[in-house]
Amino acid sequence: MGVMRVTILPEREVREVQARTVADLLLELGLHRDAHLVVRRDEILTGDVRLAETDEVEIYPVISGGGR
Amino acid sequence: MRCHTCARPANVEIRRSRIAFCAGCYPHWFRARVQERIDHDRMFRRDERVLVAVSGGKDSLALWHALTRLGYRADGVYIRLGIGGYSRRSQEKCERFAEWHGLMLHQVDLEGSEGFVVPDLREARSGKPCAACGTVKRYHFNRVAAELGYDVVATGHNLDDEAATLFGNLVHWNIDYLGRQGPVLESTHPGLVRKVKPLYRLSERETAAYALIERIDYILEECPMAKGAKSLAYKAMLNSLEEQQPGAKYGFLVGFLKQGRAALPGTGFEPAAELRACARCGQPTTAEVCAYCRMADRGRRRRERARPPAGVDPT
Numbered sequence: 001m002g003v004m005r006v007t008i009l010p011e012r013e014v015r016e017v018q019a020r021t022v023a024d025l026l027l028e029l030g031l032h033r034d035a036h037l038v039v040r041r042d043e044i045l046t047g048d049v050r051l052a053e054t055d056e057v058e059i060y061p062v063i064s065g066g067g068r
Numbered sequence: 069m070r071c072h073t074c075a076r077p078a079n080v081e082i083r084r085s086r087i088a089f090c091a092g093c094y095p096h097w098f099r100a101r102v103q104e105r106i107d108h109d110r111m112f113r114r115d116e117r118v119l120v121a122v123s124g125g126k127d128s129l130a131l132w133h134a135l136t137r138l139g140y141r142a143d144g145v146y147i148r149l150g151i152g153g154y155s156r157r158s159q160e161k162c163e164r165f166a167e168w169h170g171l172m173l174h175q176v177d178l179e180g181s182e183g184f185v186v187p188d189l190r191e192a193r194s195g196k197p198c199a200a201c202g203t204v205k206r207y208h209f210n211r212v213a214a215e216l217g218y219d220v221v222a223t224g225h226n227l228d229d230e231a232a233t234l235f236g237n238l239v240h241w242n243i244d245y246l247g248r249q250g251p252v253l254e255s256t257h258p259g260l261v262r263k264v265k266p267l268y269r270l271s272e273r274e275t276a277a278y279a280l281i282e283r284i285d286y287i288l289e290e291c292p293m294a295k296g297a298k299s300l301a302y303k304a305m306l307n308s309l310e311e312q313q314p315g316a317k318y319g320f321l322v323g324f325l326k327q328g329r330a331a332l333p334g335t336g337f338e339p340a341a342e343l344r345a346c347a348r349c350g351q352p353t354t355a356e357v358c359a360y361c362r363m364a365d366r367g368r369r370r371r372e373r374a375r376p377p378a379g380v381d382p383t
């Protein structure tokens with residue numbers, strides 16, 4: 001299992017991680033599943049999708065704060 | 069994972085229901101959930117005019133999009149809060165959305181028409197203007213709706229927002245707020261328009277997925293004042309729980325609305341007999357001058373003090 005590069009929005013911070021699946025990836029990064037969407041080539045991925053080192057993956061945080 | 073509707077590879081999973089949808093089927097599922105809530109909770113009818121309160125964020129734009137696609141007559145209202153570049157960029161998102169979909173967007177310009185901006189309302193203790201900002205929004209959403217004859221104001225509050233608010237109200241035992249928290253706030257006075265939250269059973273992740281799939285161009289950045297907000301801490305706690313127990317957030321909120329709320333004294337929907345017109349602005353209030361007008365005075369005074377002395381001002 002090699003190292004893959006992921007981009008975390010909105011700041012486009014780049015992280016390198018080892019992960020077999022999308023669910024592993026979030027666990028590895030310490031991110032809540034219900035607080036993020038994982039996107040590859042414009043497609044949202046479910047937790048069970050297997051990832052390859054060459055995949056370009058983006059993570060969208062979905063939680064907004066402040067009183068509304 | 070396969071799509072619950074068409075069996076193609078899925079994109080969005082709904083862990084609490086153990087189902088998933090592909091990008092093609094997901095928006096239909098999402099809009100059906102919105103429709104179900106509008107009907108079941110009697111939020112509004114097809115012949116009523118809806119005013120959607122938009123911020124440029126994913127929730128309010130997803131709501132406006134879904135209502136329009138469901139065939140409702142829904143216009144938007146945006147308040148220019150004057151929070152620097154964040155406000156400019158979010159205003160642009162709302163304007164572009166309205167233009168692209170051929171929708172009517174009303175705007176309130178705080179600085180131009182009221183003489184203050186939200187950062188003028190910072191509290192000395194916390195340094196945050198959020199409580200006052202909430203008052204500003206509620207006031208103007210209601211005022212615009214009442215003046216222009218809308219039947220209902222719809223906001224984009226989602227499951228995570230509502231569960232976090234409930235959690236906060238429980239942590240502090242705000243019994244008064246608890247009794248009033250819900251997806252429909254009925255009108256108790258002719259000058260108070262009904263408020264509804266059609267997304268209240270859809271999670272924040274689900275509204276974000278809808279916005280992405282429908283290619284809604286929303287503002288990803290957060291309001292700079294949101295940093296360190298209590299609601300974010302509550303949301304993170306609830307999402308930790310959700311990780312272990314999918315459906316916990318939903319059960320927490322919906323269980324409260326179905327059972328917990330009934331056990332509380334008063335739902336706050338009794339006709340508010342003691343309301344009268346604010347001496348300054350005419351909006352319904354229990355005081356001589358309404359809370360908004362008093363707050364606006366504070367904002368204007370702050371702004372006045374911050375302004376450079378006459379003669380230095382280049383204008």
Ligand code: SF4
Nearest residue numbers: 066067198201291293
């Ligand atoms: S974070 Fe606070 S100041 Fe910013 S929009 Fe929300 S309530 Fe207003």
Ligand SMILES: [Zn+2]
Nearest residue numbers: 071074090093
């Ligand atoms: Zn499908």
Ligand SMILES: [Zn+2]
Nearest residue numbers: 346349358361
């Ligand atoms: Zn007033």
